[in-house]
Amino acid sequence: MYAMVVRAPVGPGALERVEAPDxxxxxxxxxxxxxxxxxxxxxxxxxxxxxxxRPEPPFSPGSEVCGVVREVGPGVAGIAAGQRVFxxxxxxxxxxxxxxxxxxxxxxxxxxxxxEGAAFGxxxxxxxxxxxxxxxxxxxxxxxVHGAAGGVGLAAVEVAAALGARVVATARGEDKLALVxxxxxxxxxxxxxxxxxxxxxxxxxxxxxxxxDPIGGxxxxxxTRALAFGGRLLVIGFASGDIPTLRMNRVLLKNIAVxxxxxxxxxxxxxxxxxxxxxxxxxxxxAGRIRxxxxxxxxxxxxxxxxxxxxxxxxxxxxxxxx
Numbered sequence: 001m002y003a004m005v006v007r008a009p010v011g012p013g014a015l016e017r018v019e020a021p022d023x024x025x026x027x028x029x030x031x032x033x034x035x036x037x038x039x040x041x042x043x044x045x046x047x048x049x050x051x052x053x054r055p056e057p058p059f060s061p062g063s064e065v066c067g068v069v070r071e072v073g074p075g076v077a078g079i080a081a082g083q084r085v086f087x088x089x090x091x092x093x094x095x096x097x098x099x100x101x102x103x104x105x106x107x108x109x110x111x112x113x114x115x116e117g118a119a120f121g122x123x124x125x126x127x128x129x130x131x132x133x134x135x136x137x138x139x140x141x142x143x144x145v146h147g148a149a150g151g152v153g154l155a156a157v158e159v160a161a162a163l164g165a166r167v168v169a170t171a172r173g174e175d176k177l178a179l180v181x182x183x184x185x186x187x188x189x190x191x192x193x194x195x196x197x198x199x200x201x202x203x204x205x206x207x208x209x210x211x212x213d214p215i216g217g218x219x220x221x222x223x224t225r226a227l228a229f230g231g232r233l234l235v236i237g238f239a240s241g242d243i244p245t246l247r248m249n250r251v252l253l254k255n256i257a258v259x260x261x262x263x264x265x266x267x268x269x270x271x272x273x274x275x276x277x278x279x280x281x282x283x284x285x286x287a288g289r290i291r292x293x294x295x296x297x298x299x300x301x302x303x304x305x306x307x308x309x310x311x312x313x314x315x316x317x318x319x320x321x322x323x
Contacts, residue, residue, distance in 0.1 A: 001018075001020055001022050001023070001095060001096045001097040002017055002018060002019050002095065002096050002300075003017075003018055003020060003060040003062070003095035003096070003103060004016065004017060004018075004046050004060055004062075004094040004095070004300060004301065004303040004304075005017075005018045005058045005059065005060050005090075005323070006046075006057055006059055006061060006212055007057050007058045007059070008019055008057060009046075009047065009048055009049025009050075009054075009057070009257060010047075010048070011047055011048050012044060012047045012048075012302070012303070012304040012305075012308055012311070013304050013308070013309070014047070014246030014309035015047065015094070015102075015304040015307075016062075016114065017301055017302050017318060018058070021308075022097060023097065023098075023099045024071075025071050025072060025073030025076075025099055026073050026074075026099075027073050027074045027075045028073060028074075028075050028076060028101060028102050028103075029072075029073040029076070029099050029100065029101060029102065030069055030071075030072050030073065030076060030079055030085075030087070030099070030100050030101075030102050030105045030241070030284045031069070031070045031071040031072070031073075031097060031098075031099055032067045032068065032069055032070065032087060032097065032098050032099075032105070033068050033069075033070050033097050034066070034067040034093070034095060034096055034097060034098055034179065034323050035066055035067040035068065035114035035116035035118075035136050035199065035322070035323070036065070036066045036067070036115045036117065036254075036297075036320050036321065036322055037062050037064060037065050037066075037093045037094055037095075037118055037300065037305050037320065037321040037322075037323070038062075038063075038065075038066075038093075038118040038119050038122070038151075038318055038319075038320055038321075039062075039303075039307060039310060039318070039319040039320065039321060040063060040064070040122065040151065040226070040310075041150075041237070041239055041310060042063070043061040043063070043094075043307060043310075044063055044307045044310055044311055045212075046061050046091060047061055047156075050319055053090055053091065054273070055090075055091055058092055059092065060091065060092045060093065060094045060095055061091055061092075061093070061094050061303075062089070062091065062092060062093025062095070062124065062303075062321075063088055063089050063090065063091060063093055064086065064087075064088055064089075064093060064096035064118050064119075064121045065086065065087050065089065065093040065098055066084075066085070066086040066087075066108065066114045066115075066116075066118040066120075067084075067085065067086075067114065068082060068083070068084055068085070068086055068233075069081050069083045069105075069236065070084060070097065072102070072203070073102075076102045076231045077102075078102075079102055079105055083107055084107065084108050084110075084114070084117075084156070084190040085105050085106060085107050085108060085117075086100060086105075086106055086108055086117040086118065086120065086121050086200045087100040087104045087105045087106070088104055088267070089104065090121060090264075093163040094300060094303050094321065095300075095323070096300070096323040100226045101286065103271065104267070106275075106278060108120075108172040109282055109285065109286060111285075111286065112238060112285065115294055115297065115320050115322075116291070116292045116294070116315060118318075118320050119151065119189070119292035119293075119294050119317070119318035119320055119322075120281070120285075120292050121195065122152075122263055122293070123151045123152050123154075123155040123292075123318065124158075124159065124281050124290065125263060125266075125274060125277050125278060125281065126152060126155070126156075126236065126261060126263050127155040127159040127160075127212075127263060128159055128160075128277040128280060128281055129178055129263070129266060130131065130145070130156070130212060130234045130236060130259075130261040131156065131159055131163060131165075131210065131212070131234075131271065132277070132280075133176065133273060133277075134234060134259045134260075134261050135210045135232040135234055135259060136232075137160065137163050137165055137209075137210050138163075138164075138165075139163060139164025140164060141165050141166070141209035141210060142166045142167075142168060142199075142202075142203055142206075142207075142209050142210070142228070143156075143160040143166070143167050143168070143208065143209065143210045143211075143212060144168045144169075144170070144193065144199055144208035144210070144211045144212065144226060145157050145160065145167060145168070145169045145185070145212045146169075146170050146191070146211070146212065146213050146214060146215045146219050146223070147170070147171070147191075147214050147215050147239060148169035148170060148176075148180040148181055148185065148188070149171040149172075149176035149179055149194065149316045149317070150214070150239075150315070150316070150317070151318040151319075152214045152236060152237070153169070153171075153180075153212070153214060154179075154180065154183055154293055154316070154317050155290070155292075156212045157169055157180055157183050157184050157185050158183055158184055158289070158290040158291075159281075160184070160210075160212070160283075161183075161184030161185075161289075162184075162289045162290060164286050164306035165209075165210070166186050167184055167185045167186055167187075168185065168186065168188075168198075168199055168202060168208060169181075169185035169187070169188045169189070170188075170189050170190070170191040170195050170219075170283045171188065171190070171191060171226075172191050172192060173190070174315070175316075176316060177189075177190065179293075179316055183293070187202055191219070195222075195226070196222050196223075196225045199226045200226065202302045203228065204227045205314040206225055206229070206278065207225075207226050207227050207228035207229075207231060208227055208231060209227075209228050209230075209231050209232070209234050210226060210231065210233075210234065211223045211226065211231065211232070211233045211234060212234045212236060213233065213234060213235060213236055214236035214237040214238075214239055215237075215238070215239050215240050216235075216237065216238035216239065216240050216241075216242055216243055217238070217240035217241070217242030217243075217244055218240070218242070218244075219240065220233075220235070220244040220246075221244055222252045224246070224247065224251075224256065225250075227254060227256055228254075229254050229255055230254070230255045230256075230257075230261075231256055231257070232256070232257045232258075232259055233256060233257070233258045233259065234259055234260075234261055235258065235259065235260045235261065236261055238246055246258060250261065273323050292317065292318060293317030294317055294318050294319070294320050295315050295316045295317045295318065295319060296319050296320075297316060297319075297320045297321070297322055298319065298320075298321055298322070299321070299322055299323075300321045300322060300323040302321075303321055305322055306319050
C-alpha cells in the first residue's frame with residue numbers, strides 16, 4: 001500500500017508518497033481497500049498545522065474514505081470481506097488501504113458509487129444533524145445557507161430543500177449561483193453583495209428562520225442582521241479563517257439562538273443519532289432527492305494539487321481522490 005504523508009506542517013505542496021506494508025486489522029478493526037477519498041477544507045488546514053486536530057508528523061490527512069472491505073479483525077460483527085463501505089476517520093485517509101474502527105464503517109447502498117460515497121459522509125451528515133437535530137428546521141421555514149456552492153454548503157441546500165424549507169443561498173459568481181439554484185435554492189445571492197437586505201426583502205422584512213454558516217467572520221456578523229425573530233444561527237465552521245464574536249444585544253432583542261454543530265462530538269457522544277441521520281440520508285439518496293456533486297477527481301498522488309484547488313475556491317461541491 002501507499003499513502004500521501006505530511007512530514008512538516010507547511011501546506012499541501014509538501015505531501016509526498018510513502019510506501020508501507022499492508023496493515024493487519026486488530027480487534028475491532030476493519031481493513032478497507034480505498035477506492036475513493038473525499039477532500040475537505042479541514043484536510044488543507046491539517047497540512048498547515050492549523051486544524052483543531054494536530055497529529056504528530058509524519059501522518060496522512062483525509063477523513064472520508066470509500067471502498068471494499070478486505071479483512072476484518074477479531075470481534076467484528078456485521079461487516080464482511082467484499083462489502084462496499086464508507087468510513088470516517090480523524091485522519092489517515094489519503095492512502096490506498098486504511099484501518100478503521102468497526103464502529104466507523106458503514107455499508108453503502110448498491111446504487112451509490114464509490115466516488116459518491118467518498119463525497120457523502122461528513123457533508124451530508126453535518127447538514128442533517130445541524131438542520132434537524134440542532135435547529136429543528138420545519139417545512140415552510142426560510143433557511144439561509146452560506147458558502148452554498150462548496151461541499152458542506154451544497155449538502156445543506158439539498159437537505160434543507162428535502163425538508164420542505166425555502167432555501168436562500170449565498171455564493172460568489174453567476175456560475176455558482178446557477179448551481180445552487182439547480183440544487184434546490186429558491187433564491188441565490190452573491191456573497192459580495194448586500195445579501196442581508198435581499199433576504200429581508202424576500203421575507204417581507206422578517207428575515208431567515210435558520211442560518212447555516214460555515215464561513216464565520218463578517219458573514220457571521222451580518223447573519224445576525226438577516227435573522228428573523230426567534231431565528232437560529234448554526235455555527236458550522238470558520239472557512240474565512242476569522243472566528244467571530246457575538247453582540248449579545250442582538251441575541252436578546254430578537255430571541256436568537258446561536259447553536260454549534262461539532263460532527264465529531266456526535267461520533268463520540270451520540271453515535272446512535274449519527275446512525276439514524278445516515279439512514280435518513282440513504283433514503284433521500286435512494287429517492288433521488290439528494291445527490292453528491294463531485295466537481296473534480298484527482299489521482300491520490302496529486303493530493304496536494306487537489307487541496308490547492310479547494311484553497312483557491314475554484315471547486316464546487318466535493319473534490320475526490322482516486323488511489
